[in-house]
Amino acid sequence: MSSVLDIPGIPAALPPLLLALAREQRVALVGGAVRDLLLHRVHNDPWRGLPDLDLVVEGRAGDFVRRLERALPPGSLRAVLEHGAYGTVELELVIDGAPVLLDVASARRETYPVPGENPRVSLGALADDLARRDFSINAMALDLASGRLLDPHGGQVDLQHRRLRWLHATSVADDPTRLVRGARYAARLGFELDPASREQVRATLAAWPWAWAPGAPPGQAPAALGTRLRMELELLLKREPWRPALGALQRWGGLVLLDSALQADRRWQQRLWWACRFQLPLLPALVAGAADPMALAERLQLPHRQHRLLAQWLLLCRRLAAAAPAPGDAAAWCELLEAPSQSVEAVTLAVVAGGGPRRPLLRWLLRWRQLKAPLSAAELIAAGWRPGPELGAELRRLRSQRLAQERC
Known part of the structure; x- marks a missing residue:
């Protein structure tokens, strides 16, 4: 893996620009692109298509983006969306007629003072940024200036064994939506949680470290947690093979994050299959199996139309x-x-x-x-x-x- 040039589908004009900017500010390619490229080049997996390119820079992401904007060919920058709280910038580019989605983030540290709440964020080094991630297979980076692969948490070994391994002993407690993300990877990549990670899931869910639990008034649930759960579920149902993804989540005990009745439910596959047949949105069909569908809809902050659909059905x-x-x-x-x-x-x-x-x-x-x-x-x-x-x-x-x- 010598450089970003090795990634299929990248417009030829983009890598030289990124490599030139990497000489002024440390920049690394991280996340799914690195993982998928290793799976394709080293482990002979089929190429799954060009994902969004995630770049992490040491220092301010905005400074890097401004230099990139000046270096881009005229008219190639179509949209810019900045998220100041997390130091990230989303760019929509069209270069040589090819669309590219580029996410640029400042390297950061994260701490979770309260489990399940949004983390506290501060600027950090690239090593700090890799250490805050969910799984070892997502904690690798390709340094653009040197072309070196950085793998401080053993992600390559886990790729070889096709396993998902948490980076930290509190990964699930800090952010339980990581479990839904893991189910997405399990379905898409054919991976499985390693035994220690499954034990962390079991122990965390048994202890239930969060201030709110299913059955309590939904309005008291952390809004950020409900929103993140809904967003991860929407991605799972929209982008992944939902049967193996939800099957993995149930097998790991993770559907209890939504509702204990859903964890015990054996009819969700039938409901979602019929929902596909009738072109209904899948998330309300899943939520319909909860002990109290309206409470779960409120906690997940379902869109108004889906909330109304469940109310009319009931x-x-x-x-x-x-x-x-x-x-x-x-x-x-x-x-x-x-x-x-x-x-x-x-x-x-x-x-x-x-x-x-x-x-x-x-x-x-x-x-x-x-x-x-x-x-x-x-x-x-x-x-x-x-x-x-x-x-x-x-x-x-x-x-x-x-x-x-x-x-x-």
């Missing part, structure tokens, strides 16, 4: 439990399911996650809701009906007659 479940129509009464099912408080997505979630008799729900979803009155409003008006409430009532009566001919 309302439908209560209505069906109280007084479900006869299975073959298509008109009564249409009246219930087409109420203003319901939505097609909520009925679909009832099919996916349960909550009522599936057959009539499916019949409504796939056929009954599409059926109209045999005569249109225009045809009734042509026959002498006047626009108004009576016309609407007649259309509903005619539709009910047609629905009465349906069988469940």
Whole structure:
């Protein structure tokens, strides 16, 4: 691994610029690009495509970015987003027609005064930055100026054995969302937690070191932790093979971070498979298996639309439990399911996650809701009906007659 030039897909004009700037300020390529390149070059894994390029600089990331901006070809910088609290800058570049996402971060130290809360951050050296990471396989760096691979935590050995190993004895307690990230790597790379790391997960979850626990009021949960959990789950469901990823998380006991009922759930694969079939968002389908889905939705700070979907689904479940129509009464099912408080997505979630008799729900979803009155409003008006409430009532009566001919 002599230089950044070895990475497939990098526009030819970019490496010389980065290498020139590395002579003025220490810069290293870190994270997924280094890991994936080693897997590809050394262990013959297929190249998984160019990831975002993560650069760590000693000193201020903003200083490096400003020099890079001056060195880039005109028009190649499309967007810049700076996160001052963590000393990071996201760059969207287009060089020689090829898009590149570049994350530049100041080398930093992190401490976690309270488990699960956001860390305290201060500037540090490259060695400090590598030491703060989650797994050894992500704690390697390629020094751009020298071309040397830096591996102070044994990441290459863990790559060889295809294992995930925490860097610290408190890695899970400091940030439990790392466990979700580990499940993502397990699914994508085919890796497994090493025995000591699995024991850390077991011991940490058994001791539950965080100030809030499932079952407590969701509003008291650390907002940062809920948001990070949701973001990691969204990445898992969007970018990874979700079956092996969630399977690993459950196998490690990690679904208890969300809810103990989800940890014991054996139906999540079926729910998510049906959600894919019906093009429902996967996260609400997962959350639907919790003991209290609305409390979990609040804790994870689900988007408003997903929160509303779960609320509508639970309302439908209560209505069906109280007084479900006869299975073959298509008109009564249409009246219930087409109420203003319901939505097609909520009925679909009832099919996916349960909550009522599936057959009539499916019949409504796939056929009954599409059926109209045999005569249109225009045809009734042509026959002498006047626009108004009576016309609407007649259309509903005619539709009910047609629905009465349906069988469940």
